Amino acid sequence: MAGAGMWARAAEMAGKAPPERNRYVDFLRALSILAVVIGHWLVAAPYMKDGAVVGGHLLGILPWTQWLTWGFQVMPLFFLVGGFSNGVSWAATKAKGGTFSDWFGGRLQRLINPVMPLFLVWSAIAIAGTMVGIERSVVSMAAQLALIPVWFLAVYLMVSALVPLSHAAWRRWGLASFFALVAGAVLVDYLAVFRGVPYINFANFLFVWLAVHQLGYAWNDGRFAKPAVALGWGLAGLATLALLVRYGPYPVAMIGVPGSELSNSMPPTLALLALGIAQTGLALAIEPQMRRLLDGAKLWTATVLLNGMIMTVYLWHLTAFVLVMVAAWLLGGLGLEVAPGSAAWWQARPVWFAVYIAALFPLLGLFSPFERMGSAEGKGAPRQVAHWRLLLGLALICAGLALTAAISIASPEGVTGLRIWVVALPFVGAGLVGFGPAYTLARRL
Numbered sequence: 001m002a003g004a005g006m007w008a009r010a011a012e013m014a015g016k017a018p019p020e021r022n023r024y025v026d027f028l029r030a031l032s033i034l035a036v037v038i039g040h041w042l043v044a045a046p047y048m049k050d051g052a053v054v055g056g057h058l059l060g061i062l063p064w065t066q067w068l069t070w071g072f073q074v075m076p077l078f079f080l081v082g083g084f085s086n087g088v089s090w091a092a093t094k095a096k097g098g099t100f101s102d103w104f105g106g107r108l109q110r111l112i113n114p115v116m117p118l119f120l121v122w123s124a125i126a127i128a129g130t131m132v133g134i135e136r137s138v139v140s141m142a143a144q145l146a147l148i149p150v151w152f153l154a155v156y157l158m159v160s161a162l163v164p165l166s167h168a169a170w171r172r173w174g175l176a177s178f179f180a181l182v183a184g185a186v187l188v189d190y191l192a193v194f195r196g197v198p199y200i201n202f203a204n205f206l207f208v209w210l211a212v213h214q215l216g217y218a219w220n221d222g223r224f225a226k227p228a229v230a231l232g233w234g235l236a237g238l239a240t241l242a243l244l245v246r247y248g249p250y251p252v253a254m255i256g257v258p259g260s261e262l263s264n265s266m267p268p269t270l271a272l273l274a275l276g277i278a279q280t281g282l283a284l285a286i287e288p289q290m291r292r293l294l295d296g297a298k299l300w301t302a303t304v305l306l307n308g309m310i311m312t313v314y315l316w317h318l319t320a321f322v323l324v325m326v327a328a329w330l331l332g333g334l335g336l337e338v339a340p341g342s343a344a345w346w347q348a349r350p351v352w353f354a355v356y357i358a359a360l361f362p363l364l365g366l367f368s369p370f371e372r373m374g375s376a377e378g379k380g381a382p383r384q385v386a387h388w389r390l391l392l393g394l395a396l397i398c399a400g401l402a403l404t405a406a407i408s409i410a411s412p413e414g415v416t417g418l419r420i421w422v423v424a425l426p427f428v429g430a431g432l433v434g435f436g437p438a439y440t441l442a443r444r445l
Helices: 002-015 023-043 063-072 075-095 100-112 115-131 136-146 150-161 163-173 175-194 200-220 227-247 270-285 287-293 297-307 310-330 343-378 387-407 420-433 439-444
Strands: 047-049 052-054
Touching (some): 002 297, 023 063, 023 297, 023 343, 075 100, 075 150, 075 163, 075 200, 100 115, 115 136, 115 150, 115 310, 115 343, 136 310, 150 200, 150 387, 163 175, 163 200, 175 200, 175 270, 227 270, 297 310, 310 343
Antiparallel strands (some): 047 052
């Protein structure tokens, strides 16, 4: 009954979509998140060894599966969609006389609201696990795994904060603004990979993702309207990627692999940028056919349904995975005795995926209202925030999200077993901006 009600509400919303809306944008957003979820559930391959759970990684166990990341690493599509959507909304805000505070404050709120419950729940788990005597390394590993998705938000928020500059660059220089960012990424990789300059590679979090984001502006302006043009970009990107992997220092995997000296994603490299260009061209080459399919009620309703809780799915899918693994361990390693990559392991994947989905559904019911609340509030009159508060709040939020993914909120020391200062950063940042659970406290300070 609940599922039928959700479908009915989604069908009602789908019917209200304006005819000029590009439904393929919403479809690609949903597709990219689903690919990430499936990829995460597939690549994590824990198993029992000598009575203990070992955190296996499929890409390391079966090297041939690293090629699959060319299809499952679809974060470039999310940034492409972000560029399209951000360009449209920022242009509309300016046309109405709105300000950066109006526009970015609402966007920041919609993205961060769903994160706060995730932080609170895992903070409670970390403290409880420490109190009952669970080994701290295990608590830390579980928390870090479950909170891996938040790194993406830190990067996406920074890219979104630069929209007034990146969009102005697009309006003035067009594709030259894209190629300038590509040149920046080339220079960074040369210095980092070939010259060994430390830390410079982190600059590609901006150069690479801003470049893909610029392609979203190009899409909105009709630069890929001809399928042949889009296909040309796709094939050029694919050929470049193949050359970089075959003759360059870049690994096949588009995500990090344990033991690999170079990761294509953390930070991103030219190989990941080439993949982004390939995915952009290939996806947009079939846009006319996909838009015709999305005129159908069922596919469009399913797209609207998933987009209505897309952040909740993304943020909580690894928590569902961790809960299932804990349950299996408590049941004596039920199902974890099969060696990852074996025929029996592959045959069991549909069953495990069904269990992951079953564990995820209650989390969606509990926490998707926070996402809808953010969207609803974003439609109201925006709260004006001084730019310094907005930018400082953004910096604190992004620092908290990045540190959470990098070092975990769980601490190897202290009574609580929690890095309270890491957890506090996003809440203090939200309070400075003027929303979230910390808002009331911030107003009193």
